[in-house]
Amino acid sequence: MTITGEVGAWNARGDAAAAVVARGLTKVYGQGDAAVHALRGVDISFATGAFTAIMGPSGSGKSTLMHCLAGLDTVSGGQVHIGDVELTGLNDKQLTLLRRERIGFIFQAFNLLPTLTAEQNIRLPLEIAGRQADRDLFDRVVETVGLRDRLGHKPAELSGGQQQRVAVARALISKPQVIFADEPTGNLDSRSGAEVLSFLRTSVHELGQTIVMVTHDPVAASYADRVVFLRDGLLVSELVRPTPQSVLDTLMKLEA
Amino acid sequence: MLKTTLAGLRAHKLRLLLTSLAIALGVGFIAGTFVLTDTIDAGFTQKFSAAADRIDAAVTPAPGERSREEPLVPAAVLEKVRAVGGVADAQGLVQGTSALMGKDGKVAGDYPTAGVSIVEGSLNRTLITSGSAPKTPAEAVLDENTARIRGFAVGETITVLDSEEVKHEFTLVGLFDVGLNQELGFTGAVGFTTGMAQSMTGEKAFREIDVAAAEGVTQEAVRDSIAAALGPDYQVKTGKDYADALARQNGADTQMITMGLLMFGLVAMFVAALVIYNTFNILVAQRTREMALLRCIGATRGQVFGSIVLESVVVGLLSSVLGLLLGYGLGAGALAVLTSVGAPLPSATAALAPRTIVLGLLIGLVVTVGAALLPARSATRVAPIAALRTQVEEHTFRAGLIRVVFASLFLVAGVGATVAALGMEPGQAALIVVMVGGSLVFLGVLTLGPVIVKPLGAFVGWLPARLFKVPGRLAVDNSRRNPKRSATTTVALTVGVTLMTLIAVLTGTMRATYTQKLDDQFPVDYMVQPQARDSGLPRALAEDLRSRPELTGVAAFRQTMAKVGKGEDEYEVGTFVAPADFRPELVTGSIDVLRPGTAVVADYVVKGLGLKVGDRVAVRTAKAGAVELTVVSTFDPEVADLAGVTVPEEDFERYFGAVGDSRVLVNARDGVSPERAREVVEAAAQPYPTAKVASSTEVRGEFDEALDMMLMIITGLLGLAVLISLLGIANTLSLSVHERTRESALLRALGLTRPQLRWMLSVEALILGLIGALVGVVLGVTFGWAAAQTMTEEVAFRLPVPQILAFVVLSGLAGVLAAVLPARRAARASIVGSLASG
Ligand SMILES: Nc1ncnc2c1ncn2[C@@H]1O[C@H](COP(=O)(O)OP(=O)(O)OP(=O)(O)O)[C@@H](O)[C@H]1O
Numbered sequence A: 001m002t003i004t005g006e007v008g009a010w011n012a013r014g015d016a017a018a019a020v021v022a023r024g025l026t027k028v029y030g031q032g033d034a035a036v037h038a039l040r041g042v043d044i045s046f047a048t049g050a051f052t053a054i055m056g057p058s059g060s061g062k063s064t065l066m067h068c069l070a071g072l073d074t075v076s077g078g079q080v081h082i083g084d085v086e087l088t089g090l091n092d093k094q095l096t097l098l099r100r101e102r103i104g105f106i107f108q109a110f111n112l113l114p115t116l117t118a119e120q121n122i123r124l125p126l127e128i129a130g131r132q133a134d135r136d137l138f139d140r141v142v143e144t145v146g147l148r149d150r151l152g153h154k155p156a157e158l159s160g161g162q163q164q165r166v167a168v169a170r171a172l173i174s175k176p177q178v179i180f181a182d183e184p185t186g187n188l189d190s191r192s193g194a195e196v197l198s199f200l201r202t203s204v205h206e207l208g209q210t211i212v213m214v215t216h217d218p219v220a221a222s223y224a225d226r227v228v229f230l231r232d233g234l235l236v237s238e239l240v241r242p243t244p245q246s247v248l249d250t251l252m253k254l255e256a
Numbered sequence B: 001m002l003k004t005t006l007a008g009l010r011a012h013k014l015r016l017l018l019t020s021l022a023i024a025l026g027v028g029f030i031a032g033t034f035v036l037t038d039t040i041d042a043g044f045t046q047k048f049s050a051a052a053d054r055i056d057a058a059v060t061p062a063p064g065e066r067s068r069e070e071p072l073v074p075a076a077v078l079e080k081v082r083a084v085g086g087v088a089d090a091q092g093l094v095q096g097t098s099a100l101m102g103k104d105g106k107v108a109g110d111y112p113t114a115g116v117s118i119v120e121g122s123l124n125r126t127l128i129t130s131g132s133a134p135k136t137p138a139e140a141v142l143d144e145n146t147a148r149i150r151g152f153a154v155g156e157t158i159t160v161l162d163s164e165e166v167k168h169e170f171t172l173v174g175l176f177d178v179g180l181n182q183e184l185g186f187t188g189a190v191g192f193t194t195g196m197a198q199s200m201t202g203e204k205a206f207r208e209i210d211v212a213a214a215e216g217v218t219q220e221a222v223r224d225s226i227a228a229a230l231g232p233d234y235q236v237k238t239g240k241d242y243a244d245a246l247a248r249q250n251g252a253d254t255q256m257i258t259m260g261l262l263m264f265g266l267v268a269m270f271v272a273a274l275v276i277y278n279t280f281n282i283l284v285a286q287r288t289r290e291m292a293l294l295r296c297i298g299a300t301r302g303q304v305f306g307s308i309v310l311e312s313v314v315v316g317l318l319s320s321v322l323g324l325l326l327g328y329g330l331g332a333g334a335l336a337v338l339t340s341v342g343a344p345l346p347s348a349t350a351a352l353a354p355r356t357i358v359l360g361l362l363i364g365l366v367v368t369v370g371a372a373l374l375p376a377r378s379a380t381r382v383a384p385i386a387a388l389r390t391q392v393e394e395h396t397f398r399a400g401l402i403r404v405v406f407a408s409l410f411l412v413a414g415v416g417a418t419v420a421a422l423g424m425e426p427g428q429a430a431l432i433v434v435m436v437g438g439s440l441v442f443l444g445v446l447t448l449g450p451v452i453v454k455p456l457g458a459f460v461g462w463l464p465a466r467l468f469k470v471p472g473r474l475a476v477d478n479s480r481r482n483p484k485r486s487a488t489t490t491v492a493l494t495v496g497v498t499l500m501t502l503i504a505v506l507t508g509t510m511r512a513t514y515t516q517k518l519d520d521q522f523p524v525d526y527m528v529q530p531q532a533r534d535s536g537l538p539r540a541l542a543e544d545l546r547s548r549p550e551l552t553g554v555a556a557f558r559q560t561m562a563k564v565g566k567g568e569d570e571y572e573v574g575t576f577v578a579p580a581d582f583r584p585e586l587v588t589g590s591i592d593v594l595r596p597g598t599a600v601v602a603d604y605v606v607k608g609l610g611l612k613v614g615d616r617v618a619v620r621t622a623k624a625g626a627v628e629l630t631v632v633s634t635f636d637p638e639v640a641d642l643a644g645v646t647v648p649e650e651d652f653e654r655y656f657g658a659v660g661d662s663r664v665l666v667n668a669r670d671g672v673s674p675e676r677a678r679e680v681v682e683a684a685a686q687p688y689p690t691a692k693v694a695s696s697t698e699v700r701g702e703f704d705e706a707l708d709m710m711l712m713i714i715t716g717l718l719g720l721a722v723l724i725s726l727l728g729i730a731n732t733l734s735l736s737v738h739e740r741t742r743e744s745a746l747l748r749a750l751g752l753t754r755p756q757l758r759w760m761l762s763v764e765a766l767i768l769g770l771i772g773a774l775v776g777v778v779l780g781v782t783f784g785w786a787a788a789q790t791m792t793e794e795v796a797f798r799l800p801v802p803q804i805l806a807f808v809v810l811s812g813l814a815g816v817l818a819a820v821l822p823a824r825r826a827a828r829a830s831i832v833g834s835l836a837s838g
């Protein structure tokens, strides 16, 4: 079984209920001699209700791919679909509304507005969209991430792990079609990291959430259902039901 | 270290420019003031020294004459001077009044034109701009301005009244330039040959005698010989000294203007200093990490301090130079505008004196570096460890004890001073105490700023937060998150708004007070007065008005100057003829107490002569010799507008004979239209060329115009301070936007649209602007009220609500305007790029 064969199989299966699909995605920064080809034609799809990790060496294009998929950045070529919406060709306003309605984010750091309390931060996406929070969902999310007694605190009064849990809650509260997380545990120690990752996995399995996560950490990647590997802007490999060891092995192979 | 600083400055050109602009505007205003007044001064000096070339000596009465009248040189002295050895020619200058008649057969203008002599020969200093000087007594010249306004051209015949108000006709042979004589510039002037000028004006004596020395005689020599011949009663100056003295006198005038304008310049510089202080504070806060890093790699505290000070020196120098250029442009522009509206200014090219350059550079540099010192000091407190912290901590602000103590001291002292001033006699001293109190309270508010800005932010933000949903609420939070920064930003605006409101309240109150007084004193529709205030109108005019059926309530007032009391003091003694319902208010009793042999006397006469009711007072009359009058009551001239010593009509006639009416008040009868009534009054006045008709609305209008003008000029000048504070708001916002780059990106990622992000920043600016304006309005109204109380008794306080509302709305809008650029920048930034940034 070759690596490429496996990728093709997943894509075929994923298309049926895909939350996000990219076709022939390319991204070039700069022009002429200075041009950097960050993505060189990526075909990938992310199944609804799945937890997918993106891995690869530094500079391989992980963040770029995520930004392009989430409509945060424009693509140079190819197509991106979120559900039934084609992203390429949307203007800034449409992209913004799409993010508001369908996408959740968790960043590595600086996830929260310092002027708002934890609760206000969690509700922020709903407020921006002018929607009412579903009371039950709010309670469940807050319960899941274990923040009940911290809701009135400002971010400066929370630990790094707690801040990231608030960010996870915020991403979950609007029930987005997909959550993109760029190294959400990059700044956390292993225990807090493990906590945040279990919340992400719980939300996938219990709430049916779709999550795409970029990470450098094989242990973090092992929480996912599937890991895809990037190198030099190309999708080169993937693993289903990964373990830390199998992820590490694949990475070693890629770097060799 | 030097390199790091300069590289940093180059990297932030826009910020550098905005910061510099604040100082540059202040320096520019100050430099512009100097350029303007220096140029005017230089022009004066130039003109006067040109005059000095023509005359070798000038004779004027010795200063310190006792008489109230302008001292003059009698004609006999001219003969004496002409007889002095070494004098080639001597000419006396005559100046008096001789009213020019307009083409409508009435005297022209509100004030009678002056009559002056145009000297013949080499001593002539009058500049004839077209035609020629009058050579015969039948010829006359007019000043250019009057000729233009009244529509007279060379070759026409003009009619001029002599001092007895007899008409004389002259051929207009030329036009002349009044030059720097402000008096002539104001009234306009007719020029005659010397002899005709004397007979037209009735002035037999001279203002001064100009002397030309004979060939080979120096100015000093001729001065000394004339001085020896005339004795100590006259002052003799060489032509050069005389010109210098004139130039100095005018210099004193321009110095007043300079001082006045510099006050506004100082306010502007104060606001600019606040802006600079805030900017550097924010810069230091933002660069905490950078500076900590520098400290980590071995930079000393001194080096960190030095780098901030160096930055401020560069900013200061740059803005001073920019300011000087701006000032030169402003000065030259103001000069051009003044000349084009016909101000009597000598023409000269704008000059940037070395003094202006040095002062401009110095002020700009000192203010900038001074304002940056505190921020620079706080930069040295950054610990190297701060470099290792990931997120810059939010500035939590707690009102320190020292701050509260100082603020309370300022407030208590300021309020105390103001309350004390309110208890004082109205006058300048009380006004000054109020101003000091106001300044202290302002300092208190400045100190307390960070404490009050949070609740104020919530207060003014209440509506925007509800109106603009998420962006609004975030904006309110943002405006309150750094109270110190917000406070300094808004206080800069408060300065301008406070002063503007204060002036608006003062002028509004003055207007109301004046209107009230006018209604009390001038409860009539029309007033007829002679053009020259000290002359009279024939009594027949009042008779004619009384006979007109359209008019009613004709009251005629007569008065003349006479010696009253034992001393030499002269007061106006007068009477009135009025219908029975004319009842001026007296301190005791009614006007009926005025019987033959008695007088009612104004407060100031009572005070001046030490009189009381019941006393007898001596009046030296023209016809009846010295008479003794009994004082039967007194009055306040602000309440009853009567002559200082008012006597019954029959007495007055006996004492002084036929004196013309100095004022006739007329009402329109009910049901007669104002137009018709006016026509009737005008028709009655037509046969009397010097009679000027004014309506109460006109008088009010004139005063209103003058007030509006003043309000406009002062508000315009204060506008500079407001402009600078807006630069401050723009600067603070753009720095805050820079600081919150990642926050904005996060919001955008979460679904905030570009317009919403722009709104968020605009609303933040709106809130800052409104806070500044509100505090300013409260302070301005309070101290405007207090200041008004110190100006006169019985003030009719008026709150100019529309103006104040306009200030508030404009401040808010201006704040929004200031946010346009930073908001665009924030909205344009790419999300991905911003998320990645440090
Ligand atoms: N704004 C940009 N301009 C130019 N080149 C860029 C830009 N952003 C990314 N790149 C380049 O694109 C390539 C992919 O970058 P990307 O940030 O996606 O890598 P990554 O896989 O996320 O790396 P890391 O693991 O270090 O975060 C890199 O070579 C990077 O230098």
Ligand SMILES: [Mg+2]
Pocket (backbone or CB within 6 Å): A062, A063, A064
């Ligand atoms: Mg990355």
